[in-house]
Amino acid sequence: MSAEVLRKRKGEILISIPPILWLVIFFVIPTFLVIAMAFRSADPYGGIGQEWTLDTIKSLGNPDYPVIIWRTIWLSVLSTAVCILASIPAGYYIARLNKKYQDILLLFIIVPFWINFLIRIFAWKVFLHPEGFFKEALVALKIAAPDTLLLYNTGAVLVVIVYSYLPFALLPIYAAAEKFNFHLLEAAYDLGAGRLQAFVRVFLPGIKQGIITAIVVVFIPALGSYVIPDIVGGTQAEMIGNKIAQRTFIDRNLPHASALSTILALAIIIPSAVALTMRFFKEKNSTSLRLR
Amino acid sequence: MKKRSRFPFYVTVAILVFFYLPIIIVFMQSFNASRFGGAWKGFTLQWYYRLFADKNIWHALSNTLVIAFGSTFVSIILGTMAAFALYRYKTKLQITHNILIYLPLVIPDILMGISLLLFFVSLRIELSLFTILLSHITFCMSYVAMVVLARFQDFDYSTFEAALDLGATWWIAVKRVLVPYLGPGIAAGGLLAFTLSLDDFVITFFVAGPDSTTLPLYIYSMMRHGSPSVINALSVLMVIFTFIVVFISKKLMEVKE
Numbered sequence: 104m105s106a107e108v109l110r111k112r113k114g115e116i117l118i119s120i121p122p123i124l125w126l127v128i129f130f131v132i133p134t135f136l137v138i139a140m141a142f143r144s145a146d147p148y149g150g151i152g153q154e155w156t157l158d159t160i161k162s163l164g165n166p167d168y169p170v171i172i173w174r175t176i177w178l179s180v181l182s183t184a185v186c187i188l189a190s191i192p193a194g195y196y197i198a199r200l201n202k203k204y205q206d207i208l209l210l211f212i213i214v215p216f217w218i219n220f221l222i223r224i225f226a227w228k229v230f231l232h233p234e235g236f237f238k239e240a241l242v243a244l245k246i247a248a249p250d251t252l253l254l255y256n257t258g259a260v261l262v263v264i265v266y267s268y269l270p271f272a273l274l275p276i277y278a279a280a281e282k283f284n285f286h287l288l289e290a291a292y293d294l295g296a297g298r299l300q301a302f303v304r305v306f307l308p309g310i311k312q313g314i315i316t317a318i319v320v321v322f323i324p325a326l327g328s329y330v331i332p333d334i335v336g337g338t339q340a341e342m343i344g345n346k347i348a349q350r351t352f353i354d355r356n357l358p359h360a361s362a363l364s365t366i367l368a369l370a371i372i373i374p375s376a377v378a379l380t381m382r383f384f385k386e387k388n389s390t391s392l393r394l395r
Numbered sequence: 396m397k398k399r400s401r402f403p404f405y406v407t408v409a410i411l412v413f414f415y416l417p418i419i420i421v422f423m424q425s426f427n428a429s430r431f432g433g434a435w436k437g438f439t440l441q442w443y444y445r446l447f448a449d450k451n452i453w454h455a456l457s458n459t460l461v462i463a464f465g466s467t468f469v470s471i472i473l474g475t476m477a478a479f480a481l482y483r484y485k486t487k488l489q490i491t492h493n494i495l496i497y498l499p500l501v502i503p504d505i506l507m508g509i510s511l512l513l514f515f516v517s518l519r520i521e522l523s524l525f526t527i528l529l530s531h532i533t534f535c536m537s538y539v540a541m542v543v544l545a546r547f548q549d550f551d552y553s554t555f556e557a558a559l560d561l562g563a564t565w566w567i568a569v570k571r572v573l574v575p576y577l578g579p580g581i582a583a584g585g586l587l588a589f590t591l592s593l594d595d596f597v598i599t600f601f602v603a604g605p606d607s608t609t610l611p612l613y614i615y616s617m618m619r620h621g622s623p624s625v626i627n628a629l630s631v632l633m634v635i636f637t638f639i640v641v642f643i644s645k646k647l648m649e650v651k652e
Contacts, residue, residue: 115483115489118479118483119488121476126536127495129514130533131495137509140513189410196404199403217637218418218633219610219630219633223417225626225630230420266414298400323503324504326503327503330597383490383493
């Protein structure tokens with residue numbers, strides 16, 4: 104028996120080592136390097152100083168940063184909320200169609216997102232262009248004044264973040280709704296619930312897991328947005344991602360870029376690691392229960 | 396039976412309009428003679444001619460394809476090994492492994508980009524196509540692992556053990572039992588890795604060297620300095636290409652079923 108266990112252990116190590124080693128070298132070490140680099144000073148030639156210091160961290164008190172960090176957070180929260188609020192009714196609608204129409208509609212939703220990411224953002228730049236059709240239509244309908252600027256503001260960034268990540272919210276919510284037993288809604292009606300009450304108290308709890316997944320997959324990339332504010336945002340709508348890129352490419356101040364990245368990383372890594380560990384244990388317990 | 400609300404239907408229609416409107420505008424503008432994409436000044440194909448005359452694009456495209464094929468190949472191998480380990484063993488090591496595989500999926504691109512840049516700079520590795528390749532493998536392998544792991548969920552491991560009991564060597568059992576079963580999962584994971592590699596801009600932007608322009612990097616520099624109308628034309632071609640790929644893969648799946 105122990106020889107058997109030992110052989111299994113050897114097999115496990117052999118098959119696990121290559122992927123684990125790869126991720127340790129190219130993911131874990133670089134991530135810790137970012138954190139370590141935040142405690143180094145920058146030399147004026149774009150290199151990294153030798154001594155350890157807290158000056159880089161302290162320089163984050165720079166009055167520009169709190170504004171940008173705050174903007175990053177509220178833009179991410181708001182765009183996540185919009186994505187979720189739009190996905191719930193749409194996921195509900197699609198899940199109630201018959202299977203054939205569901206597949207067609209899903210294809211229509213996914214296909215635009217197989218187009219290159221940059222090109223999709225660029226399409227918005229064309230669409231919101233000051234001399235574009237959309238602007239002219241708004242002016243003709245007297246919705247916008249001729250000098251309104253649709254581009255280069257936080258509104259444009261919000262719209263394009265929603266555009267980019269809406270399918271990531273829609274798909275898990277649809278997947279959860281598709282498994283939902285709609286007879287439960289009928290039951291709620293029979294028991295005297297109104298349409299809204301049944302929706303909020305029966306349907307929403309039923310698709311909870313889908314909503315949680317949707318929040319995670321929209322909120323995290325939204326926090327790390329860089330290309331979207333870079334192209335449609337301008338200086339009025341910069342986010343943390345823009346600052347990281349500017350410190351890296353324009354000033355070549357890698358320690359400073361690292362300090363900003365550390366803030367972003369810690370905000371994401373700690374809660375996700377905790378959640379994943381809990382889920383793994385939960386799954387493990389449920390499988391072992393089933394085996395018994 | 397209550398009458399269903401029309402509201403979900405309207406939201407769905409609004410979302411579809413929202414998704415397609417900008418793309419339709421780009422299509423129209425790519426044939427517009429007006430240089431800055433303003434009002435309609437007549438039909439033209441000149442942006443397409445200009446696009447085909449640009450040699451840099453073809454060079455960038457070949458770089459992109461080399462990286463996409465290379466990173467797909469390596470990430471299929473690493474990702475499938477990871478999925479096998481996560482499926483087969485439930486040990487402490489695999490808890491760590493599971494977190495390691497998941498984290499690259501949730502971390503924003505920009506963090507992965509800057510961490511890899513610092514890593515290469517610290518080791519004094521010169522930025523080139525090779526550093527892009529290493530970076531792409533790193534984010535692609537987790538996606539492959541996840542897709543293959545999903546396929547594993549319905550796999551009955553006793554069929555694999557039966558093959559071993561019946562005298563197959565471990566390698567033969569892998570080749571004849573495991574790989575055919577996992578085939579569709581590996582293909583789907585590989586296709587995902589390939590498209591992610593083709594599409595990546597942010598990570599590539601951080602780890603690219605002076606001579607390693609990929610197509611997304613080139614598109615970005617065109618967006619900054621080039622003519623918007625030429626990008627419109629390029630966008631249309633890429634959209635058409637995407638639709639053809641989607642159509643073909645859909646047909647292939649139908650034949651298989």
